[in-house]
Amino acid sequence: MTVEEDAGDKKDSGGTTAREPAPSSPPRLPGSILFLCSMNSIRSPMAEVIARKLLPPSVYIASAGVRPGARDPFVDAVLDEVGLTLGSHQPHSMDELEDDYFDLIVTLAPEAHHQALELTRSHSVEVEYWPTLDPSVVDGRREQILAAYRDVRESLAERISRRFGTALPPAS
Known part of the structure; x- marks a missing residue:
């Protein structure tokens, strides 16, 4: 076996050398990211805080809503469980x-996606739609509602980690 073969070349059945594809490199990080949902009270601020934790400080991260809502105390509760906080964040449009x-x-959210597509008609901006459950529609006991918010927190963390090639912090 030659050094080239050992480095990733393979001989096919006809004796021709074929190069194996190089492992995919991590995705290039955008310089700025906006997380957009309906009212900037649950999903988008959660995504903003999680992204700030997982991505380097050189990436500018913000969140907004199509219209402003009210701060949701369940968001504070589930972020606190993993050592994160919204700080002084107030929902804004x-x-x-x-x-x-x-x-x-x-x-x-669908409404946010339509708004973003309208906004970007005249701008060259990449738009991605990550359908995310609105946990405020879940009824039940406090623990059932918190479970829905935790699911959103975890799915956003997983999606951000996977999309931007960052490692999730170890579960505590």
Whole structure:
């Protein structure tokens, strides 16, 4: 076996050398990301906080809603369980953003996706739709509602990690 063969070349049945594809490199990180949902009170602020934890500080991350809602105490509770906080975040709309140019807009609700597509008609911005359950529609006991919020938290963390090639912190 030659050094080249040992480094990844393989001989097919006809004796021809074929190069195995190189392992895929991690996805290139955008310089700025906007997480967008309906009211910026549950899904998009959760995604923003999780992304800030998982991505390098060089990536500008923000969140907004199609319209502003009210801060949801269940979000604070489930983020606190994993050592994260919204801090002084108050829900706000896209119109209230400090910066309106993003490399990537991740939409988490159908209404937000339609709004993002309208917004980006005249801009070259990548838009991705990540359908995400609105946990506020779940009825039941407090623990059942919290479980729905935890599911959203975990699915967003997994999706962000997978999309941007970052490792999830170990479960505590």
